[in-house]
Amino acid sequence: MNAYRNLMRIFTILLFGLLAGCASNNPPVTTPLPSGAPLLLELTEGDNVNVDVSYLFSDPDGDSLTYRATMTDPEVAEVFVFGSELSVSALAAGSATVAITASDPDDLTSTVGMSIQVQRAVTVExxxxxxxxxxxxxxxxxxxxxxxxxxxxxxxxxxxxxxxxxxxxxxxxxxxxxxxxxxxxxxxxxxxxxxxxxxxxxxxxxxxxxxxxxxxxxxxxxxxxxxxxxxxxxxxxxxxxxxxxxxxxxxxxxxxxxxxxxxxxxxxxxxxxxxxxxxxxxxxxxxxxxxxxxxxxxxxxxxxxxxxxxxxxxxxxxxxxxxxxxxxxxxxxxxxxxxxxxxxxxxxxxxxxxxxxxxxxxxxxxxxxxxxxxxxxxxxxxxxxxxxxxxxxxxxxxxxxxxxxxxxxxxxxxxxxxxxxxxxxxxxxxxxxxxxxxxENLINRAPELVGRIPAEELNEGQTVQIAISRYFYDPERGSLAYTATSSDATVVTTFVSGGMLTIEGTGAGTETVTAVATDPNGLTASQDIGITVTPAMRGPELVGAIPADFELLSEGDTVTIDVSPYFRDPEGGALAYAARISDTAVASVSVSGSVITIAALEMGSATITITTSNSDGLTAMQTIRVTVQSADRATAQGGSHRAPLHGQRSHGDDQSIPVHVKVWVEP
Incomplete structure (x- = not known):
């Protein structure tokens, strides 16, 4: 009887122990990392690595564990689990977290997060x-x-x-x-x-x-x-x-x-x-x-x-x-x-x-x-x-x-x-x-253009200066030499001093002047300049001198002269005429068209200036000398005494050319 009781006591103890063991099955736990150590995986685009994750977990009951993993951003990296091996493929630069989960046979789990940082690859094939x-x-x-x-x-x-x-x-x-x-x-x-x-x-x-x-x-x-x-x-x-x-x-x-x-x-x-x-x-x-x-x-x-x-x-x-x-x-x-x-x-x-x-x-x-x-x-x-x-x-x-x-x-x-x-x-x-x-300074480069040189218009005889050095540049910052040429010197001529180009219009027409910049090694750059030369504005011209073919005037005499044959407009335009006398007490002068009327007033001498002008306001002039004697003296002398008359003409440049006209008056 005592033996039976002892046997039942042992059986009860074993049964409760077994039941107690079953009730105390614990989930997996994470393995503590060294203090401050981050759970971080740093990769570069294209990297493929395998990580044994078993060291991250332990099971209190000694059970075998299984593992799985999920990514928060699958575009950064791709993950697979084989046994306890976590395979990570870095796809693109960025950051993500992989959740690694361990499970025991009773599906009790524990999860740990691992940070993944993917850097941009230095090279790619x-x-x-x-x-x-x-x-x-x-x-x-x-x-x-x-x-x-x-x-x-x-x-x-x-x-x-x-x-x-x-x-x-x-x-x-x-x-x-x-x-x-x-x-x-x-x-x-x-x-x-x-x-x-x-x-x-x-x-x-x-x-x-x-x-x-x-x-x-x-x-x-x-x-x-x-x-x-x-x-x-x-x-x-x-x-x-x-x-x-x-x-x-x-x-x-x-x-x-x-x-x-x-x-x-x-x-x-x-x-x-x-x-x-x-x-x-x-x-x-x-x-x-x-x-x-x-x-x-x-x-x-x-x-x-x-x-x-x-x-x-x-x-x-x-x-x-x-x-x-x-x-x-x-x-x-x-x-x-x-x-x-x-x-x-x-x-x-x-x-x-x-x-x-x-x-x-x-x-x-x-x-x-x-x-x-x-x-x-x-x-x-x-x-x-x-x-x-x-x-x-x-x-x-x-x-x-x-x-x-x-x-x-x-x-x-x-x-x-x-x-x-x-x-x-x-x-x-x-x-x-x-x-x-x-x-930098690998080769000598040709001069370069800096903008375009503008075209120029000038009149015959006019000159214009252009600072052509402003329109060229040397990449090596060397000194440039300048020349200029014109194929038709009858239209323009050129002269270069340093970086200054002088162009003179020599005749009406159009011409192209070529400016050339040359570097110390002989490399060049060029620009063409369009030049238009217009004819110079020409004033009236003299056609001989006005003759004094009238007698010596006496007080009260009147004489008329048509002066149009003695002037002409080179452009074929109409001319206007005017006249003035130096001493209005000696004679009076009036103009009607091209006819000059002189009326003798009293004894003396005076100069009459006859001026003609074209539509552009350009003028030419001649002068004649008039002498008036008293009517009594003219009768007593019974003739005429001719004295020289002086005329002059004027160009647009105001240069005067004397014209000598002689009128003989008998003494």
Whole structure:
């Protein structure tokens, strides 16, 4: 009996213990972190990390825990849970909180919040599609051959190189609009470039946009691969490479302004690329790949006769501004690196300008003065120590090299604008676009115009002075010398002293005076000035002297003289006449039309001034001397005594020319 009681007591204790154990199951608890330690995960765009969250929780009963997580802002980061591993993918810059929950077998839970901060990525990878231009790659493949891979681009677009003053984006393509190609600049300040519309189909078209930026205009369209545009200062055409005829690639012409009149310029079955026109548009240098030849060659095409000439081995030729030389690339057979070479336009006198044993120097372009070149090279390193393509400049005469871009992004395809700006392609900011940079004292730039010199009107014999130095500026702040020319000295003559231009009107007509400013290195800028010279206003002219063909007047005599034959208006206008006498006591004078009436009053002498005037108020005059004697003396003498009379005339400049008229009066 006692044994039974003991057994029941033990059973009761065990049962209550079991029940008590079940009733005391506790939820998971969070593990305390070190004092002040934040629960924070700092990431950069594109980062993917795994975090073991089991250390954040513990179960008082020793049960196994399961985990789940939710995000407050799924656009900042994406989270998944695998076992006790929390996987976080940083999507965009911003802040968010992930709620991590631990559950025990009875679904008792505990939750902790983890802050996630995503910073903007310093770099991003951008796809670059390059055209394999070799004949073997494109033969039989009308769409050409594209090789696409990723290139590092820095999110930051600024340029920290102290040599560069500013960097400005010209085009505004976005990441989803495809890749832009290299550009050329026309004389009317339009940028021509190619844009890869469809990399799968190998479709690219040509576009243009103003140098100042703004809207873009399509030049070509279609399913072909239109690339490598070339324009020239005095050429109406744009030359480009295209496979639109189903061949590997040929050169084509199109009106550069209107984008019409497509004409195939090369007819061979070779692969032709990279045309570069001479300044006058008479010929084109281009890159040609021949069948079964591994290295490209540079050829020359006469656009009038369509005659082709092989020049040298090389690729991507660029003709100088004066048409005398050609820049090009050539691959060194020993190092495999691309070098920059120069030759004459006829293929002679080739010289290597720049090379590197451990880097490439590609895509050279001439400076406006022909003394420097700009090119792309992977000689430099980015902030992470990786080689990348930047824009460089080389002074040919001095042999000095200058790195222009150091952003760390992929910069290439440079071209020099006449005003000194350098346009180039870059993926900075994560998108392929065209940019330009302005560098300090990189080259000698030509003088620039400051406004327009206004046209001038002047009369014959008149002079005008113009401070032409106010209308020119030297970018290098050097001293400018000035000259001016006129092609017709019978209309105007010119004289320059310092920065002051004096123009004299020598004859009626219109003429253009050209003012030229020259910098210390011989670069010039000019302006034309329109000059109009009007005929000088001419007054009446004398036609001989008024004769004194009347007798010596006696008191009471009257005489009339028609003076119109002795004056004329050179413009053919009517003249008006007036007369006055120096001594009204001797005689009186009256005028009716052109007739002068003189009435003798008393003995004495006086001077009569006869004045004529035209409609402009310009005058001419003559004077005559009149002597009056008494009537008694005239009768006693029985004759006349003739005394000299004096006349004079006046021009518009008030210079007097004496006219001597003799009237004989008998004593």
């Amino acid at each position: 951008v796809e670059l599609c390059q055209i394999d231009r070799s004949y073997s790659a494109v033969s039989g493949r009308p769409t050409g051959s594209l090789a696409c891979n990723l290139r590092v681009a820095y999110r930051e677009t600024i340029e920290n190189n102290p040599t560069v003053q500013t960097v400005t984006r010209v085009t505004d393509y976005t990441a989803d609009q495809g890749q832009i190609g290299g550009a050329v600049v026309s004389s009317d300040d339009q940028i021509y470039y190619w844009h890869l519309e469809d990399k799968t189909a190998g479709q690219a078209n040509l576009w243009k946009t103003p140098v100042s930026g703004g809207g873009r205009t399509s030049v070509t369209s279609g399913r072909s691969l239109d690339i490598d545009p070339s324009v020239a200062q005095r050429s109406p055409y744009m030359v480009f490479a295209s496979n639109r005829n189903g061949r590997p690639s040929s050169l084509w012409l199109v009106d550069q302004a209107a984008g019409v009149g497509l004409t195939m310029a090369t007819q061979s079955l070779d692969a032709d690329y990279q045309p570069s026109q001479s300044p006058d548009g008479a010929w084109v240098a281009f890159e040609r790949w021949l069948p079964n030849v591994d290295r490209p060659q540079i050829w020359k095409l006469d656009l009038t006769t369509r005659f082709e000439t092989q020049l040298r081995e090389g690729l991507r030729p660029r003709v100088s501004a004066d048409g005398s030389q050609i820049l090009y690339n050539r691959q060194n057979p020993d190092t495999g690196r691309f070098e920059i070479w120069r030759m004459n336009a006829d293929g002679g006198d080739e010289t290597v300008l720049s090379s590197g044993a451990d880097h490439d120097e590609i895509q050279p372009s001439w400076s406006p003065d022909g003394n420097s070149i700009v090119f792309a090279s992977n000689e430099g390193r980015d902030d992470m120590g990786q080689p990348n393509y930047d824009i460089w400049a080389l002074s040919i005469n001095e042999g000095t090299r200058t790195q222009l871009t150091t952003n760390g992004s992929y910069d290439d395809e440079p071209v020099w604008h006449p005003d000194g700006r350098i346009f180039f392609r870059s993926n900075r900011g994560g998108v392929w676009n065209l940019w330009y940079l302005v560098a």
